[in-house]
Amino acid sequence: MNAIGWGLAAATVLAGIGIFAAVATPDRVRAAATGVCTAGIGVCGVVAGVTALGGTGLRVSLPWLLPMAGVRLSVDGLAGLFLAVAGAVVAVAAVYGIGYLGGGHGPRGRGVQASLPLFAWALLLVPCADSISTFLVTWEMVALASLILVLAEHQHRPRVAEAGLWYAAMTHLGLVAILIGLMTFGAATGGESFDALRAGQLSPVTQGLIFVLVFAGFGSKAGLVPLHVWLPRAHPEAPSHVSMMLSAAMVNLGVYGVLRIGVDLLGGGPRWWWLLVLGTGAVSALYGILQAAVATDLKRLLAYSTVENMGLVFVGVGASGVFRTSGAPGLAALAMAAALLHVVNHAAFKALLFGAAGSVLRATGSRDLDALGGLRSRMPATTALFALGALGAAALPSGNGFVSEWLLLQSLVHAVPSGAVTTALVMPAAVAAVALTAGLSVATFVKAVGVGFFARPRSDAAANAGESPRLMVVMMGVLAVGCVGLAVAPAALGPALARVVNTTTPVLHGDVTVRLSGITSTLSPLLIVVAVLAAVSIIAAAARLASRGVRRRRAAALWDCGAGPPTARMEYTATSFAEPLQRVFDDVLAPETDVDVTPYAESRYIVERVRYHGRIPDRIEHQLYRPVMVAARIIGRGGRMLANGSVHRYLGYGYLGVVGLLVTLAVIQ
Amino acid sequence: MRRLLRKIRSTGRVAEPAVPAPDPVSVPGARALRGSVQLRHVDAGSCNGCEIEIGSVFGPVYDAERYGARLVASPRHADALLVTGPVTRNMAEPLRRTYEAVPEPRIVVAVGDCARDCGAFAGAYGVQGAVSDVVPVDMEIPGCPPHPEAIVAGLRGLTGR
Secondary structure, three states, rough: OHHHHHHHHHHHHHHHHHHHHHOOOOHHHHHHHHHHHHHHHHHHHHHHHHHHHHOOOEEEEEEOOOOOOOOEEEOOOHHHHHHHHHHHHHHHHHHHHHHHHHOOOOOHHHHHHHHHHHHHHHHHHHHHOOOOOOHHHHHHHHHHHHHHHHHHOOEEEEHHHHHHHHHHHHHHHHHHHHHHHHHHHHHHHHHOOOOHHHOOOOOOHHHHHHHHHHHHHHHHHHOOOOOOOOOHHHHHOOHHHHHHHHHHHHHHHHHHHHHHHHHHHOOOOOHHHHHHHHHHHHHHHHHHHHHHHHEEHHHHHHHHHHHHHHHHHHHHHHHHHHHHHHOOHHHHHHHHHHHHHHHHHHHHHHHHHHHHHHHHHHHOOOOOOHHHOOHHHHHHHHHHHHHHHHHHHOOOOHHHHHHHHHHHHHHHHHOOOOHHHHHHHHHHHHHHHHHHHHHHHHHHHHHHHHEEEEEEEHHHHHHHOOOOOOHHHHHHHHHHHHHHHHHHHHHHHHHHHHHHHHHHOOOOOOOOOOHHHHHHHHHHHHHHHHHHHHHHHHHHHHHHHHHOOOOOOOOOOOOOOOOOOOHHHOOOOOHHHHHHHHHHHHHOOOEEEEEEEEEEEOOOOEEEEEEEEEEEOOOHHHHHHHHHHHHHHHHHHHHHHHOOHHHHHHHHHHHHHHHHHHHHHHHHO | OOHHHHHHHHOOOOOOOOOOOOOOOHHHHHHOOOEEEEEEEOOOOOHHHHHHHHHHOOOOOOOHHHHHHEEOOHHHHOOOOEEEEEEEEEHHHHHHHHHHHHHOOOOEEEEEHHHOOOOOOOOOOOEOHHHHOOOOOEEEEOOOOOOOHHHHHHHHHHHOO
8 A cells, every 4th residue: 555545544534533523522623623634634635646646556446335336446647636636725725714714703513514524535536436336426425515515604695505506406417417428338338447448349429428428517517608507606605615625626526527537438539529628618718707707796706717717628628639639649738738737727726716705705794896995905915815816817927827828828829730620720719719718817807806905995894804814814825835836837747747648648659748848948937927026126116216306295185176085986896897898798798787767756857766786697597597497397387286195196196107017018028 | 071171271370460479477486387388277166258268268269379378187287277266165175176286386377357356256155255365376367257368468478488
């Protein structure tokens, strides 16, 4: 048994201790006890993942653990990457959660606290699963544990229950799709372990069916449009440390699933699979960032940004598949490396951003950007950390998101027309989609930082905010260090990524090595950071020098047209900042506005009150899900007529059923 | 388009011929401006008679911009204030704030009789006083309303051109 085995075993023991601690310890120390255990699970995951990335593998079979199927675990490079990312996020989020729940904030009930280590443990086990049954059991454990965590604050806000309902329905529909796909796979190959699936010979139609089914399931977990609707509801409503785990670790499992089943087990497949993946990814990226740009709820904005980033990852995965099938293995490896690097980068900055958003929520009790503002002087550490995360999320140079998005663009731009018309047609469109996404994400995060943290407070809650507990700030600092490290020295991940890329591109013959030193030759992230810092300090020094010549200085009030100082209500809000964008993308967003004019009873020309109400509903949800829900309701109403409570009628149903069955059998035999 | 161009050609210049430049700058503070004076107009409660005359001063006929005087849109951009009307209660504080907003050295020109001594509105209930009661005045241009020539002459006293 190597370090991976010890790590996973220790994680299991810690999960047991954590669940016990959550149930047994008194209210005062419960959050701290489970938090420490959960953090320990995360650290174990990091150890196991890093060991696996170093080239060591693990294969364990525990036939006695689950009835009939047993448990099979295996850890390779691909699993190692997702293990390490999930472990790191879990470790930081758990310690952050101790601070977040301190001082009587947030949910600290037994059930919720017991779900935390269970969720963390299940997150680590999904990438390790090596058979269909193990995979499905761990997958469902993740879904159930996270559902309990999402519902944690349902007593305080009615919207939590609604979000939980959406999440439960969507995640289980996804599970059904994966279940049918994997069962078809297992039935067709006659095996249950991933080795048997890998060796199986399937017809292209069956393969295609399996891929579409599992892609739908994994896509809904990763929040791909149009199966994203649960994500912007559930992620914001969860307690913030859970949001970190959901958005930075759990959605990655969707990527992992597609890579494991589609690339590893099904062996690559034809080009249309990957065009489907690429197209869905591009649409998700654009739609996600557009909704984020017009969102006014800070955590909802971040959740839509998760949709966007997962979309970008799938653009990379899809492009890699397209390149592989059109005979450009080098580009395929580059696109895959970009996608995997973006998974790591996204986890780092999104965990940081959700942490900072949680810090704001804890201090002000509000997530509404329109009611925040002025937090820069009241919560300086949180503001600085949020800004750093936003720099990464906006994909600007010297942020960590830039490196992977730049790599992705490079791989798309260099798509040599290798005889394939589809590549020549699709890749420029993908470049445009990624570029537009990057541009909109700048606007989104300028809004989030500028409107949320700068200017003057627009509510009493924001005016009375204070800095969060030191534990939270320190943990966000750890994430910030991670972001800076990924931004300055992404080449350090090179060997590990190359190993993962080699395991995920089985169609490649020979050993393609992707080193991020390729980045260093044409673009040095470190030099960019140094150049940006130097430019800023030179401008600051020059401004200081220039102002030294001024002899007399007079302080004067801000010019306000003589009417008196502007109030905080006159500031730009998130809504007003995004209004031009909303106009530009009017056709896509379809905003709803409602003007309600109430005149006086005496005369309809004299207006007593004008109410303006504007909202931007999720259009896909409106147009795609509402008809389905209406249909389900109609069917349900029909079903109610069948079941009217009469015992005689139920007995009659049973009788008719048995008779029908016997008749059918008689006819068939 | 062609008709317009022909009209422009046939009309030619309509501006009044420039009379010789006045004595070098009459207001001491204006000398530092060296012939270029940016003006912010403040209506402190005028009947709009003076406004019509000021509008005509900067129109094509009197064209005060020839002499270096120019209207600007914010006191932050201005060297001088052009105040008209008696100062009403509502406008006293905004006038004071506008005066504060002008960078130094700043000049105040009271245009019209009302600005000088409240004119016909002296003692009215809504009137606080003349401009000089609220902010220090450097130059006065009499008249009710003052002729455009008088305003141009006053402004040329500032620019010295």
